[in-house]
Amino acid sequence: MRIITLLLMFLLTFEPELKTLNTFLQEEPENMYSMVYYADYHFDEFLEQGAKSDEELEQFVVRYLMHGFETKILDAPGKCTSFVCRNMEGEVLFGRNLDYWFSPVVMLLTNPETGYQCMSASDIAFLGYDEINAPDTGIPGISDSKLLAAPYLTTDGMNEYGVAMSILDCGTARPGVVEAAPTLNTSTAVRMVLENARTVEEAVVLMKQYNYYLGRTPNHFMIADASGRSVVVEFCKGELVTVETPVVTNFDLYDSSHCGVGKDRYAKVVDRLAETGGILSEEEALELLAEVVVPGKAQYSVLYNLTTGDIHAFTKGDDSVVAHFHIDRISNQE
Secondary structure: HHHHHHHHHHHHHOHHHHHHHOOOOOOOOOOEEEEEOOOOOOOHHHHHHHHOOOHHHHHHHHHHHHOOOOOOOOOOOOOOEEEEEEEEOOOOOEEEEEEEEOEEEEEEEEEEOOOOOOEEEEEEEHHHOOOOOOOOOOOOOOOHHHHHHHHHHHEEEEEOOOOEEEEEEEEOOOOOOOOOEEEEHHHHHHHHHHHOOOOOHHHHHHHHHOOEEOOOEEEEEEEEHHHHHHOEEEOOOOEEEEEEEEEEOOOOOOOOOOOOOOHHHHHHHHHHHHHHHOOOOOOHHHHHHHHOOOOOOEEEEEEEOOOOOOEEEOOOOOOOOEEEEEOOOOOOOO
């Protein structure tokens, strides 16, 4: 009887976590999964204290999400491309490639009580999943409870107001210091913006309120909203700066030296948008993403429709196999 009571207590205590893990599905594109998050991932508490290192982030996740079960968060940068265009109906599209080493991706739906609903991509290579060690899509066990850390592994996404954001490697980045402000890494910076900003302007204001650690590789960010405005956020000489642009890859835009790589991919996207007047159908935008993946490094690609909330995603540069998702959009006028 005592064992049954303890089991019932366990199930009641961890019901939201188990419900979350039970939504974990394998999507048709290779190495792509989806999950709906029902548990409390305590992001409000995280934003109050932040984390100045991967070790501090791990400690927070273990304490608040894993309930003491150990997990490890690894460093996994990427060579990437992002662009913004419109389709024939005038809807705003935000495209993004993540190109690097093996990076299985979870398309994660979150709906926090105090933040905006988001559909985001979480790179679970950060959790140590690889070609040999894949997540279990059957009945989730303790070994896959680390998937509960997915909200803290956000590499790009879109919220219900049509704000989208992505992380990309760049040439150099020198963040400044905001006195007495918490510190975010790149993935939690993306989640902070997605859960709290309705426009690019609001996103930039929010980003200026935090400190950042970028790990071993310099990073910059692209942010766009449903109006069609898009900026790249960079850190130059201790200042957070923005560049209005519809295209970004892996070199600095603010600094005239343009340190970094990916200029060939950048030029290809810029030329295509110039040829079409910045207008591409969803199919054409997906094709363009497939054309500019880094050969041998293509991991996942996502196209967010910031007007309708529709999302299309594929892996390995193969846009013939596409998964489809959706979040309900809220107008900024509501």
